Amino acid sequence: MKIQFLALVFISLNLLTACDDGDIIVTAENGFEFETSNLRLCNTGESSVPNSGTAVFHNVNNTTNEAIAIEIPNRFYNDTIESTEGNETFPVQSNPVVYRKFDTAIDGMDYFCSGIPDNDIGIITELFGNSGNLEIKTVRIIEEDGDEDGDGLTNMQERFRDSINTDMDRFLDYEDSDDDNDNVLTRDEIMPEGEDEDNITMVPMDTDGDKIPDHLDPDDDNDNVDTRNEISETSPDPRNDANRNPEGVSFYLDPTTSNNIEVTRLITNTFTSTFRTTVIARNLGLSEADGSNEIIRETLTFGDIREDRIQTDSVSISTPETEEMMPEEETITP
Ligand SMILES: [Ca+2]
Ligand SMILES: [Ca+2]
Ligand SMILES: [Ca+2]
Ligand SMILES: [Ca+2]
Numbered sequence: 436m437k438i439q440f441l442a443l444v445f446i447s448l449n450l451l452t453a454c455d456d457g458d459i460i461v462t463a464e465n466g467f468e469f470e471t472s473n474l475r476l477c478n479t480g481e482s483s484v485p486n487s488g489t490a491v492f493h494n495v496n497n498t499t500n501e502a503i504a505i506e507i508p509n510r511f512y513n514d515t516i517e518s519t520e521g522n523e524t525f526p527v528q529s530n531p532v533v534y535r536k537f538d539t540a541i542d543g544m545d546y547f548c549s550g551i552p553d554n555d556i557g558i559i560t561e562l563f564g565n566s567g568n569l570e571i572k573t574v575r576i577i578e579e580d581g582d583e584d585g586d587g588l589t590n591m592q593e594r595f596r597d598s599i600n601t602d603m604d605r606f607l608d609y610e611d612s613d614d615d616n617d618n619v620l621t622r623d624e625i626m627p628e629g630e631d632e633d634n635i636t637m638v639p640m641d642t643d644g645d646k647i648p649d650h651l652d653p654d655d656d657n658d659n660v661d662t663r664n665e666i667s668e669t670s671p672d673p674r675n676d677a678n679r680n681p682e683g684v685s686f687y688l689d690p691t692t693s694n695n696i697e698v699t700r701l702i703t704n705t706f707t708s709t710f711r712t713t714v715i716a717r718n719l720g721l722s723e724a725d726g727s728n729e730i731i732r733e734t735l736t737f738g739d740i741r742e743d744r745i746q747t748d749s750v751s752i753s754t755p756e757t758e759e760m761m762p763e764e765e766t767i768t769p
Contacts, residue, residue, distance in 0.1 A: 470494075470738065472739070475494070476514055489506055514742045515743070535562075539557070576741075577709075584707075613701065615651050616750075617655070625638060625640060663698050665694050666686070702750075703747060706746055716737065
């Protein structure tokens with residue numbers, strides 16, 4: 436995707452405004468009606484190179500036919516990485532800002548992110564930023580009733596505020612689809628409880644009655660063999676049909692069976708985290724190209740962007756001895 440935002444500013448100034456049929460005066464109180472949720476971002480660079488390409492944030496109101504856009508040169512802005520030091524500040528002088536009022540509705544991603552805009556789009560009023568600062572910040576959002584790892588327990592049930600990490604691997608419980616690293620997914624170690632379909636909550640089971648729920652208990656049947664090792668040569672998945680006794684009960688839930696095969700490869704973990712990027716201008720000075728119609732906005736909220744990031748990671752039991760034993764092909768997929 437090519438962005439020719441700077442070029443657009445000058446093309447439109449020289450050509451499109453020549454066709455104006457009369458300026459509409461935009462003032463600090465009149466105009467700038469942007470829904471915060473309509474903020475969008477496009478990048479031309481490479482995500483692996485933070486200083487590559489150009490990042491453009493834009494917000495379009497297709498009721499009032501207004502748009503405002505910011506160009507951040509030499510920057511790939513990743514809206515799924517948390518800002519480490521609070522707000523990043525970008526001076527308007529080196530990061531062009533343009534406000535436009537059009538004679539028709541536009542598609543912001545097409546207009547600002549896809550090269551030369553459609554000829555049919557006329558600009559009635561155009562203002563350029565000439566002073567002030569932009570503040571951009573990305574934060575991770577963790578909602579109480581969300582379920583980042585999709586394991587059936589909410590972030591609140593997995594005590595996300597306490598940063599619980601039962602199996603001490605790289606993932607906190609609310610990001611870990613197998614909380615006890617026993618190769619049985621948490622969603623298969625809990626059960627629904629409720630009086631009717633509309634009031635179901637997922638609650639932990641405790642097979643061996645030791646007060647440690649199955650999804651946090653590495654030895655579910657208390658036979659002193661870890662659940663993940665109660666398998667056979669046929670399959671490394673404790674829930675596989677090959678790993679059941681003649682009555683159909685999985686070895687890991689049957690204290691009378693004693694298969695014990697050391698495994699080092701764990702289920703691949705996937706979780707989704709959500710980020711919100713907020714863009715605010717402070718003391719933003721705008722004027723027409725000739726310096727007329729100057730207005731100042733003390734605070735102008737460009738809006739915010741909500742974006743998900745899905746992370747999939749292979750995990751292994753990370754002791755030096757077991758790393759050496761780990762066969763590459765033995766990945767267990769849920
Ligand atoms: Ca979990
Ligand atoms: Ca488990
Ligand atoms: Ca237990
Ligand atoms: Ca066991």
